[in-house]
Amino acid sequence: MHSNLASAAVVPRPLAGRPVLSPGMKRALARFGWAVVSVGLFTGLWELLWAIGWADPKLLPPPHVFLGNIPDQARFFNTATRWQIGVNPADGPSPYEAVLITIGATAMRVFVGLLIAAVLSIATGVLIRYFGLFEKLVLPTITLLSPVSPIAWLPVAIFIFGIGNAPAIFMVVVALFFHMVLSTISQIDNVSRAFINVARTMGATKRQIYARVIIPAILPQLLIVLRLNLFGAWMVVLVAESTGVGFGLGQVIMMARNTFNPSLVFFTIALIGLLGFLSDWLLRLVQRRVLYWVPETAGVLRGL
Amino acid sequence: MGSETYADWSSQDAVVCRGVGKTWAEGTARAHEALRGIDLDIAPGEFVVLLGPSGCGKSTLLYLIAGLERQTEGRIWAFRDPVEGPSPDRSLIFQETSLFPWLTVWQNVSFGLSIRGAPEAERRAVAREALARVGLAEAMEKRPDELSGGMRQRVAVARALAMRPKVLLMDEPFAALDVQTRAKMQDFLLDVWRDSGASVLFVTHHIDEAVALADRVVVFTARPGRIKSIIPVNLPRPRDPFSPEGEALRRLLTAELQGEVDRAFAEQEALAG
Numbered sequence: 001m002h003s004n005l006a007s008a009a010v011v012p013r014p015l016a017g018r019p020v021l022s023p024g025m026k027r028a029l030a031r032f033g034w035a036v037v038s039v040g041l042f043t044g045l046w047e048l049l050w051a052i053g054w055a056d057p058k059l060l061p062p063p064h065v066f067l068g069n070i071p072d073q074a075r076f077f078n079t080a081t082r083w084q085i086g087v088n089p090a091d092g093p094s095p096y097e098a099v100l101i102t103i104g105a106t107a108m109r110v111f112v113g114l115l116i117a118a119v120l121s122i123a124t125g126v127l128i129r130y131f132g133l134f135e136k137l138v139l140p141t142i143t144l145l146s147p148v149s150p151i152a153w154l155p156v157a158i159f160i161f162g163i164g165n166a167p168a169i170f171m172v173v174v175a176l177f178f179h180m181v182l183s184t185i186s187q188i189d190n191v192s193r194a195f196i197n198v199a200r201t202m203g204a205t206k207r208q209i210y211a212r213v214i215i216p217a218i219l220p221q222l223l224i225v226l227r228l229n230l231f232g233a234w235m236v237v238l239v240a241e242s243t244g245v246g247f248g249l250g251q252v253i254m255m256a257r258n259t260f261n262p263s264l265v266f267f268t269i270a271l272i273g274l275l276g277f278l279s280d281w282l283l284r285l286v287q288r289r290v291l292y293w294v295p296e297t298a299g300v301l302r303g304l
Numbered sequence: 305m306g307s308e309t310y311a312d313w314s315s316q317d318a319v320v321c322r323g324v325g326k327t328w329a330e331g332t333a334r335a336h337e338a339l340r341g342i343d344l345d346i347a348p349g350e351f352v353v354l355l356g357p358s359g360c361g362k363s364t365l366l367y368l369i370a371g372l373e374r375q376t377e378g379r380i381w382a383f384r385d386p387v388e389g390p391s392p393d394r395s396l397i398f399q400e401t402s403l404f405p406w407l408t409v410w411q412n413v414s415f416g417l418s419i420r421g422a423p424e425a426e427r428r429a430v431a432r433e434a435l436a437r438v439g440l441a442e443a444m445e446k447r448p449d450e451l452s453g454g455m456r457q458r459v460a461v462a463r464a465l466a467m468r469p470k471v472l473l474m475d476e477p478f479a480a481l482d483v484q485t486r487a488k489m490q491d492f493l494l495d496v497w498r499d500s501g502a503s504v505l506f507v508t509h510h511i512d513e514a515v516a517l518a519d520r521v522v523v524f525t526a527r528p529g530r531i532k533s534i535i536p537v538n539l540p541r542p543r544d545p546f547s548p549e550g551e552a553l554r555r556l557l558t559a560e561l562q563g564e565v566d567r568a569f570a571e572q573e574a575l576a577g
Contacts, residue, residue, distance in 0.1 A: 194402035197372050201390045202416035202467060212419075216406045293405045293447060 059262055066263040066270070071095060073267045077102045077252060099271075106241065106249045107275060109165060110233045113172025117233075118226055121177050125184025130210060139185075146178030150236045158243060168240035168248070175236040176229045183225045187218035220294045223287045230283055234276045318383060318471050318503040319346040319369055325377030325528075326364050337528040338364045342378065344522065344531065346503050348470070351494075353518035354507045355557065357568040361529025362507045366473045369505065370396045383470065392416060395464035399476040401456045403448040409459055410435065410444040416467045434466040435459070437496060454485040458492065465500060472497070474506045478513070490516050494541060511557045515550055516543055523560045526568035533560055 021029065043063045049055040050062040057065060066073070074095030093101060124142070128135040153174045157167035191214050199209045241250025249268055256264035287294075324342040329335045338361040346352050354362040367373045369380055371390040380387040382394060403412045411418070413434050414427035422430075428444075435441050438458040448456055457477055464472055474493075478486040490513065497504050506517060514521045521535045535556065539549050 192400075192402070194398045194400055195404065197370075197390075197396065197398070198402050198404075198463075199415070199419070200372060201370055201392070201394065201396050202419050203390065203392050204419045208419055212415075213404070216404070293449065 061263045061266060066266040073264055074099045076255065076264050102247050102249060102252060103271065103275060105247055106237055107279065109168045109237050109248070110172060110279065113169045113237070114176065114226065114230065114233050116169065117173045117176035117180060120173065121180035122184050122222060125181045125188065126210060126215065128185055129188045142178055142181050146182060150175035151239060154239065154243065157240065163243070168237055171236050171240035172233045175232055180225060180229065184218065184222060187221045188214055191217045220291050223291060227280060227283050227287070230280055231276055234272065238272070316348065317345045318348045319505070320381045321378065323378035324365070324368060324375045324380060326361070326368060326373070327376045330376055340528040340530050342531060346505060348503055349501050351497060351504045351517055351519045352506065353514040353521050354505065354524060355511065355514045355521050355561065356509065356524025356529065357526050357561065357565045358509055359568065360524045360526050360564070362524050363475050364529065366396065366475050366505060366507055370394050370473050372396070392467040393469055394471045394473060395467050395469035396473045396475065397460050397464050397477045399479050401448065401453070401460070403456055403459055405448050409446050409448065412448065412459060413463045413466050415463065430466050434462040437465060437499065438462045438492070453481055454489055457481065457489065461493070461496060465496065470502055472502050472504045474504065476507055491542070493517070511554055511561065512545060514557060515545060515553050521557060523557065526564045526571065532564065
């Protein structure tokens with residue numbers, strides 16, 4: 001009787017052998033497919049508007065125009081000092097190399113700024129909760145400065161650092177630092193009392209509780225905050241670069257504006273979108289590696 | 305009252321409470337009295353269950369004895385020493401899982417040793433022994449999220465045992481488990497308790513749990529928590545919950561508790577209304 005039931009429950013399987021793709025790969029492929037569909041829908045609409053004559057190609061060139069002639073666009077990514085007197089315009093990196101150098105320079109500013117902001121703000125947040133006096137001296141000022149738009153810091157960045165990498169990195173740090181300090185503090189306050197009490201009953205000192213319980217406990221949320229701020233960093237770095245840093249994506253956009261080149265604007269926007277997406281993915285990989293104990297959550301609202 | 309009178313007391317008891325009271329947020333508008341006038345002695349190796357309605361302050365008493373909170377009245381001693389802060393002698397086991405998710409099971413169990421700076425070989429040895437005592441020797445290298453709820457609480461017990469405590473304080477440790485697992489965990493706890501020779505102070509609002517475990521049941525009143533009665537249980541272990549004596553005890557405890565539950569309920573209704 002029992003065995004009958006068991007055999008009846010076996011679903012006849014097709015003889016086609018093993019599936020080629022693992023379920024994980026299938027899911028990743030599906031996600032990529034939907035991304036392509038989503039972007040395709042958007043560009044399709046744009047192309048349609050162009051085709052029926054609603055989108056003026058001089059103002060809103062459709063993707064096939066601004067992506068159609070990449071070598072032509074790449075010419076504008078001028079990282080050589082060709083504007084200097086006595087330099088041969090043919091010298092310097094090729095257009096494609098120039099694009100890569102420009103992207104690299106901007107990405108470097110984003111990541112260096114992000115790293116400095118993360119280290120500074122986590123350290124400041126922990127110190128604020130650790131030393132009461134430090135909190136009294138520092139926290140009011142940080143709270144006061146946190147609603148200030150990073151744009152307001154731009155002149156300050158130029159006053160202090162002139163032009164070059166430093167002001168752009170400074171802008172990224174300033175844009176993230178204050179929020180991340182406040183976020184660190186609220187994460188510390190939300191650490192489970194039970195965790196802290198366990199450490200206390202085992203005779204841990206305040207320093208040990210911070211180093212071995214509080215900091216590991218707040219890391220997962222902090223990394224999420226860092227990822228959310230990554231896009232903010234990409235936005236701010238562009239503003240900073242538009243003021244003149246030698247070269248960078250922001251500078252290319254400014255030049256496109258000044259020379260009335262919408263095609264170049266959209267080409268750069270496409271580049272930035274792609275870079276932001278890639279860097280988010282990179283940070284997610286880091287998150288998975290560093291926070292091995294955090295289960296992969298899909299979000300509670302999925303499937304509603 | 306009388307707190308100084310007992311300063312020179314010379315009992316062999318594991319824990320002594322005299323006139324212990326606790327008012328949360330004392331001196332503010334939100335002040336509320338959680339405990340009042342607790343006198344309680346716990347002998348070495350004794351299993352005492354604190355039974356009372358939810359929110360009656362029995363967990364508060366546990367925290368005071370653990371040294372995690374300070375009483376606002378009265379005094380507490382543990383093995384002749386006044387309780388002035390947490391001590392590895394008095395291990396607390398919590399209701400919710402309090403294992404650190406970023407550490408493996410053995411690292412969790414030996415956390416207290418690593419706080420003292422013990423070398424890894426020693427920590428591993430102690431963790432292996434403590435885990436063997438809770439029947440989880442093979443789970444050394446696992447992470448907490450790979451274990452079931454019951455296994456996690458066993459690891460928490462192993463972590464407490466690794467400190468070789470003289471008093472085990474347990475705050476509704478099995479409340480989050482299903483009924484079958486809880487019964488298994490009770491048997492397991494009795495084994496561990498017999499082996500360790502420690503006193504156990506066990507907080508619960510389940511009458512069945514008190515019947516299964518206790519040498520003495522301390523029944524609490526609703527807010528502020530006071531001791532209503534102390535009921536010795538002289539039944540041999542393992543206990544049959546359906547024996548006439550077990551039934552009688554359950555009936556007695558139910559009657560003791562009923563009035564308090566009603567009062568707590570009426571109070572909450574009044575607050576809500």
